[in-house]
Amino acid sequence: MSTLFDFSTPEVTHDHVQDFADAKVNLPTDTAKVYRAQVRTLRDRLETYLGESPDFGLKKMLLSGSLAKRTALKTLNDIDVAVYVASDQAPHKLGELLTWLADRLRKTYHQIAPENIYIDEPCVVISFKGTGLDVEITPILYDGDPDWRGYLWTRYGQDRVLTSIPMHLDFIKRRKDANPGTFAQVVRILKWWAKQRRADTSGFELKSFMIELIMAKVADGGANLDDHYAGLESFFLYIQRTALRERIAFADNYALSGLPARGPSPVEILDPVTSDNNVAATLTDGNRQTIVNSAIEALDILSWAKSCQTKQDAVTAWKDLMGPTFNA
Ligand SMILES: Nc1ncnc2c1ncn2[C@@H]1O[C@H](COP(=O)(O)OP(=O)(O)OP(=O)(O)O)[C@@H](O)[C@H]1O
Numbered sequence: 001m002s003t004l005f006d007f008s009t010p011e012v013t014h015d016h017v018q019d020f021a022d023a024k025v026n027l028p029t030d031t032a033k034v035y036r037a038q039v040r041t042l043r044d045r046l047e048t049y050l051g052e053s054p055d056f057g058l059k060k061m062l063l064s065g066s067l068a069k070r071t072a073l074k075t076l077n078d079i080d081v082a083v084y085v086a087s088d089q090a091p092h093k094l095g096e097l098l099t100w101l102a103d104r105l106r107k108t109y110h111q112i113a114p115e116n117i118y119i120d121e122p123c124v125v126i127s128f129k130g131t132g133l134d135v136e137i138t139p140i141l142y143d144g145d146p147d148w149r150g151y152l153w154t155r156y157g158q159d160r161v162l163t164s165i166p167m168h169l170d171f172i173k174r175r176k177d178a179n180p181g182t183f184a185q186v187v188r189i190l191k192w193w194a195k196q197r198r199a200d201t202s203g204f205e206l207k208s209f210m211i212e213l214i215m216a217k218v219a220d221g222g223a224n225l226d227d228h229y230a231g232l233e234s235f236f237l238y239i240q241r242t243a244l245r246e247r248i249a250f251a252d253n254y255a256l257s258g259l260p261a262r263g264p265s266p267v268e269i270l271d272p273v274t275s276d277n278n279v280a281a282t283l284t285d286g287n288r289q290t291i292v293n294s295a296i297e298a299l300d301i302l303s304w305a306k307s308c309q310t311k312q313d314a315v316t317a318w319k320d321l322m323g324p325t326f327n328a
């Protein structure tokens with residue numbers, strides 16, 4: 001039997017998707033270096049200051065978030081930094097803690113105009129207008145835990161959570177090491193996809209950290225991430241199959257046999273460091289359904305994109321997924 005078309009190679013290939021990611025999605029390495037250096041300057045200054053005033057109540061500064069995990073997008077608009085604060089010296093209510101921290105940061109960075117250091121709950125922002133990105137400093141109430149566990153307030157929940165940023169970084173690093181060059185790339189492409197959906201789908205509240213954890217679960221299950229079609233499909237299929245009703249948890253830092261009972265949240269993605277912190281606690285059942293519908297739609301589009309017989313049609317399909325800047 002003769003075939004009219006070669007169905008094995010899609011018109012938009014894995015390599016096209018990678019080229020798009022390199023050109024439009026990924027934060028370029030040189031830019032990332034500049035931002036990391038910006039934080040290093042802040043950290044060095046803080047360390048010098050702490051050397052002179054060890055009882056200042058600040059313990060250390062740490063790059064957190066996507067710039068530390070190397071999962072940042074080109075559209076990154078602020079740098080996440082954590083500052084460890086001595087729990088016995090600082091207020092424990094968020095509002096007072098931020099006022100206390102802003103005051104100390106103004107003392108540490110007296111060369112920065114005080115109005116460029118301001119509170120934006122749950123962070124203190126150091127603004128670098130025109131010269132760099134704003135740095136968002138999250139205080140972590142710290143009691144001396146050797147794994148740097150401490151209490152932090154996330155942008156989305158009201159309550160503080162006990163967790164460890166360095167252990168999160170290790171957790172992601174293990175998945176990156178197990179899937180070199182592919183895990184972080186698929187995460188960045190998915191974050192880009194989610195950015196499009198946040199813009200066009202009301203109630204779509206899938207956050208970057210949730211994407212990373214779902215992808216970690218999928219990668220741990222042996223998914224092939226070498227090919228972007230396969231990697232993306234594995235993620236969307238997982239969401240379709242489970243409808244995000246299956247609890248996600250990881251055995252890296254706690255025993256899966258001793259997990260707390262399921263709580264009231266429709267989606268449970270447990271913090272890989274602290275099993276009683278549900279990273280998806282803010283999602284309503286409506287949010288869950290919206291994410292599931294978007295994932296099912298993405299699967300349909302990917303399958304259509306693979307079977308398109310003209311490149312133009314395939315590019316149009318990919319634009320539906322990744323927005324108007326997609327090209328191939
Ligand atoms: N609900 C949460 N519980 C515990 N830790 C969290 C939670 N949300 C965020 N974090 C911590 O803060 C870090 C940064 O989270 P954030 O949501 O800013 O993601 P990101 O990886 O920086 O992505 P983006 O590039 O979108 O900013 C995470 O890597 C994690 O360590």
Ligand SMILES: [Mg+2]
Binds near residue numbers: 065066080
């Ligand atoms: Mg961030």
